[in-house]
Amino acid sequence: MTEMDTRIPVTIVTGYLGSGKTTFLNHLLKHTEEKTALIVNEFGDIGIDDQLIEQTKEEIIEINSGCICCNVRKDLIDTLSMLAISRDEKMIEFDRVIIETTGLADPAPVVQTFLMDKEVVEDYFIDVVCTLVDAKHISRHLDQQGEAINQIAFADVVLVNKVDLVTKDQLTDLRKRLERINPTASQHLCENSRISPGEVLGIYSFDLQEKLRGHPDFLNSHHHSHDDEISSLALREVKPLNLKKLNLWLSFLVQIQGEKLYRYKGVLNIEGKERRFVFQGVHMLFAGEEAGSWGDDERVSELVFIGKNLDKKSLTEQFQQCVTE
Structure with missing residues (x-):
């Protein structure tokens, strides 16, 4: 996302059943000045969320042919295309899109839609992935190692509700x-x-370059998970990295373990480069580009992996092999 980016920002709202997503959307739509196109997904043939969401100036499109993450991604692409065309032709007016996923959804395919579909990428960018958590009941869902953990793993913002x-x-x-x-x-x-x-809204947390401007140390974390199948690993290195070795490693890694890697992101100090190199990926899709200069900041590479059954020892050793000798 750049200052001249004219694409439509998208907020993806996810959260396990009963986390408070519909109440959240009602509150959000009442208190924002932006005109919003709201895409609501429900699991099953009969949808009721559009009836629960209080009518305001928002355009509501409901996808109820199934879970948005499994068998209706094509429907999502078609809906986004229809919205963009209608907006261009002045048939409807909106400033952003909010997608509410069913509580049973894995956010990964939804996020991937905005990274891999050419037409979608031309018209939209992800502003933030927001996950609601029911503070009273979430622990039992986390213990079951199901979609609730996946939703948290993909979040840029976690709203701890109730x-x-x-x-x-x-x-x-x-x-x-x-x-x-x-x-x-x-x-x-x-x-x-x-x-x-x-x-x-409008915080651009999914955009790594934008996030770096406000929080240059956001990847500098040394927290490691020990009690969940879904865990995180933070890697840090002060020596420059060899770009060729890094590309080979990441390409091999996503081919072999891509399905286990939910999200990964990094800010890298590449040998011979004066600017930061930022990258992020979702499962087997990843991309990187040069960002702002280091300036007076310490030149340090920081990576975070969030995934299932991470082999932390192996990842750490493989990363170290990318360090310039």
Whole structure:
């Protein structure tokens, strides 16, 4: 995302069943000045979320032919294409798109749609992936190692909802667990899904270059997960990296372990380069580019992997082989 980017920003809202997504959207749409196209996905043949969302100036398109992450990605692409054409032809007017996924959805295919489909990429960019968490009940879902963990792993922002229903100690333990799963996501506490729109809209958290401008150290985390199948690994190196070795390693890694790598991102110090190199990936899709200059900042490479059953020892050793001798 650049200052001249005229594409449409997209907010992806996910969260397990009962986390408060519909209440959150009602609050968000009431308190933002932006005109919004809202895409609601439901699991099953009969959808009711569009009836629950209070009518405002938003355009609601409902996809109810199944879970958005499994058998209707083509429907999502068609819907996005229709919206873009209608906007260009002045048939409808909106400033952004919000996609609410079903509580049973894996966010990965939704995110991939905005990275791999050429027409979608031309018209849209992801602003933020926002995951709602029910503070009272989320622990049991995390213990089951299901979609709830995947949703947290893909988040740029985690909204810890219903904090009034848990004790201070329970909340502290939960936040630590969430951070172990995804150390790069920001956390916000809320009751009844109420939060300022400025915390989740127009923050460009999915864009690594934009995030670096406001939070240059956001990847500098040394938290490691030990109790969940989904875990994170942070790698740090002060010596420059060899770009050829790095490309070979990452290409091999995503081919062999791509399905286990939910999200990965990095800010790299490449040998012979005066600018930062930033990259991020989702499963088997990854891309990188040069970003801003290092200036007076320490030239240090930082990578974060979030995935399933990460072989942390092997990843660390392989990364070290990319260091310039």
